[in-house]
Amino acid sequence: MKKKKILRILFVLLVVIVNLIVFWKIGYLGLKKQIVICGIIDVIAVYVLRHFFSLIDIPVEIYQNRRLAFSLAKNDFKTKYAGSYLGMVWAFIQPIVTIAVYWFVFSVGFRAGDVGDYPYVLFIVVGIIPWFFFSDALNGGTNAMTDYNYLVKKVVFNIDILPFVKVVSALFVHCFFIVFALILSTCMGYPPSIYTLQLLYYVVCSVVFVLGLSYLTSAIVVFFRDLGQFINIFILQVGVWLTPIMWNADSMLSPDVHKFFKLNPMYYIVSGFRDSVLVHHWFFQGGTLLWTIYFWTVTLLVFGLGVKIFRRLKIHFADVL
Numbered sequence: 430m431k432k433k434k435i436l437r438i439l440f441v442l443l444v445v446i447v448n449l450i451v452f453w454k455i456g457y458l459g460l461k462k463q464i465v466i467c468g469i470i471d472v473i474a475v476y477v478l479r480h481f482f483s484l485i486d487i488p489v490e491i492y493q494n495r496r497l498a499f500s501l502a503k504n505d506f507k508t509k510y511a512g513s514y515l516g517m518v519w520a521f522i523q524p525i526v527t528i529a530v531y532w533f534v535f536s537v538g539f540r541a542g543d544v545g546d547y548p549y550v551l552f553i554v555v556g557i558i559p560w561f562f563f564s565d566a567l568n569g570g571t572n573a574m575t576d577y578n579y580l581v582k583k584v585v586f587n588i589d590i591l592p593f594v595k596v597v598s599a600l601f602v603h604c605f606f607i608v609f610a611l612i613l614s615t616c617m618g619y620p621p622s623i624y625t626l627q628l629l630y631y632v633v634c635s636v637v638f639v640l641g642l643s644y645l646t647s648a649i650v651v652f653f654r655d656l657g658q659f660i661n662i663f664i665l666q667v668g669v670w671l672t673p674i675m676w677n678a679d680s681m682l683s684p685d686v687h688k689f690f691k692l693n694p695m696y697y698i699v700s701g702f703r704d705s706v707l708v709h710h711w712f713f714q715g716g717t718l719l720w721t722i723y724f725w726t727v728t729l730l731v732f733g734l735g736v737k738i739f740r741r742l743k744i745h746f747a748d749v750l
Contacts, residue, residue: 444474466722473726476733487644487736490589498590502597505569509598520602524561528554535675547707548617554610555706556674559631559698562603563639564665569595570643571660574651578750588743592643596636603632614706627705630712634724635698641732644739651742651749672696697724 448467491498510519532550569576573591580586607628611621650656672695678687690696697720704710704717712721 487589491593494590498594501594505598506601551617555702556699558606559702566596566599566639571646571650573647582747592647596640624705624709631701638728641735645735648739648742651746694727
């Protein structure tokens with residue numbers, strides 16, 4: 430009980446500090462908007478505080494079973510391409526070919542608009558890398574229960590870690606392509622800087638967001654198998670075009686339409702990668718701070734909803750599978 434009280438007190442102090450920082454950073458917006466934004470933060474804080482221990486249950490279990498989770502993730506990554514001659518090399522070939530095709534089509538065949546002073550191929554590479562991770566992790570996380578149905582049926586196995594296993598499996602390739610992007614940007618005259626450290630923050634953003642979605646979708650797909658097809662078509666295939674990856678939203682959209690597109694959480698992450706490597710802009714700087722607040726609001730709500738539904742439905746997984 431003492432630990433719980435201490436954690437709650439620390440959380441409240443953190444919220445107070447965040448309120449003060451936000452109030453100080455967005456003074457240019459005026460008092461009314463400052464109060465509204467801080468009010469939104471406080472409402473989210475109350476929600477998180479009420480469900481604090483149910484929200485951290487799964488992260489705690491993941492930490493306690495971290496060795497098993499990482500071992501399963503390595504095995505998952507290896508077995509995904511087992512039986513083919515090139516094996517794990519296919520995990521890297523497919524994204525590279527996709528980047529090359531997009532670059533050729535949009536820089537040679539079509540014009541994707543002004544992307545500033547940045548080389549178009551670099552603009553695409555930096556923007557599409559977080560999308561590759563999101564796509565791979567969401568596909569894997571959604572199918573976690575069905576792929577590991579033999580473990581789900583074991584009474585003694587903790588199935589809470591399975592969506593995390595799939596996300597970490599996708600993270601291996603993601604790390605390779607981040608290094609690839611940094612090498613490419615260096616060769617093209619954009620070497621790493623202090624802003625590059627921000628990539629760690631945006632990787633965390635990606636992992637938390639897609640993990641929350643994966644808990645939600647992996648629980649539902651057990652009972653509604655068509656969800657997997659829905660995700661592939663309407664979220665991944667359509668979403669890649671609604672997220673400004675191959676085109677520059679700043680130069681092609683009106684301000685009102687641009688605000689609508691920015692409601693997509695993946696837009697925040699894609700822009701963040703470009704801010705870290707090309708633009709050199711902090712996630713807490715200027716108007717981006719409001720965008721950061723919005724992103725974490727959506728992410729926490731998605732994570733909380735995903736965990737809640739997963740916990741309620743998991744007792745029926747073994748019967749259905």
